[in-house]
Amino acid sequence: MVYTGVLTKMQTEFLEPIQYYLVFNNDFINVNQLINKTVSIKLIEHQCLGCGLDRPIYRQGFCRTCFFDKPMAGDWIMRPELSTAHLGKEDRDLEYEKNVQLQPHIVYLANSSNVKVGVTRKSQVPTRWIDQGAHEAIEIVEVPNRYLAGITEVALKDYVADKTNWRNMLKNDVKDEDLTEWRSKLKNYIPEEAKDYFIDNNSETHLHFPVEQYPEKPKSLNLNKSIKYQGKLVGIKGQYLIFEDNTVFNIRANEGLVVEIAM
Structure with a gap:
């Protein structure tokens, strides 16, 4: 075949x-x-x-x-804190940027090689966690646009990693973590603009890979x-x-x- x-x-x-x-x-x-x-x-x-x-x-x-040139490769893709559609400011294509940036976003904690913080559109949960090889994840904040998610991630990565060690992830060199406890510890470091969007009523999602x-x-x-x-x-x-x-x-x-x- x-x-x-x-x-x-x-x-x-x-x-x-x-x-x-x-x-x-x-x-x-x-x-x-x-x-x-x-x-x-x-x-x-x-x-x-x-x-x-x-x-x-x-x-x-x-x-x-x-x-x-393409709007889907703008810097704000990898660095959500650079999003400007909520201000009506264009990077490469304002209509495209509004469509992607001005929708609910999740800031999450995931454990793939270590506990890390990340950002994804709400519609991409749990796809984003699957793509990262995380065996457990939990939402920490749900905000109405990408910018707020981005500044939250920036604030939290002073206290937790924002990168996955791909080798450790593939070797399955990971340990279970209490992500609910991590979420509670990080709550105080969420920026003022996003504090009202904190999530504390859900549990970890567990993922099993083939x-x-x-x-x-x-x-x-x-x-x-x-x-x-x-x-x-x-x-x-x-x-x-x-x-x-x-x-x-x-x-x-x-x-x-x-x-x-x-x-």
């Missing part, structure tokens, strides 16, 4: 365990069904997610031109260098495919690559 298409982040279903799908233009793969099978991945070309041209991918699936074998020493696959790889798939966590020989392939980091997948 051979599938060809441009990589975009795997779509997911919050089930037991989480279900993963690679979606192409005319087909899709339920990746869970490939676990314990030999899979080959071959680079064919590049296809920018912005312009659709065969250009080297710069960041986030975009060629260099689109990364600096992994048969965790890598002891994860080594990242770079298709731009190796062009083709073949191995036995033994798990999926976050947006990573995990292979028996400790190779891991980050789908999200390779968006925009046109690949041939055979099994």
Whole structure:
């Protein structure tokens, strides 16, 4: 069986365990069904997610031109505190920015390699936690726009991490944490503008990933260098495919690559 298409982040279903799908233009793969099978991945070309041209991918699936032009690659994506749509101020495309920024956002605590704080649109819960490989998460604040979520995250990351150690996450080198207790400890550090949006009446969400074998020493696959790889798939966590020989392939980091997948 051979599938060809441009990589975009795997779509997911919050089930037991989480279900993963690679979606192409005319087909899709339920990746869970490939676990314990030999899979080959071959680079064919590049296809920018912005312009659709065969250009080297710069960041986030975009060629260099689109990364600096497209509204969906604005700095406020990675740094929500830079959002300005609530002020009516345009960054690259005000209508797009209003549509994304002026909707309910969640500030959350997640445990993937360590306890971290993060931001996501409410509509992306629990997808965001799945993408980060978190095995437990909890909401701490729900605010009406991205800016308020961003300044809350900035305030809290003085007291808790805002990054995931991807190697520890993949090795499953994590310990259970009481996120409800963490939330209580962090409450006093929430900015005044967001204090009224504090959440204290919900419990942790637990996530279970389809992994048969965790890598002891994860080594990242770079298709731009190796062009083709073949191995036995033994798990999926976050947006990573995990292979028996400790190779891991980050789908999200390779968006925009046109690949041939055979099994």
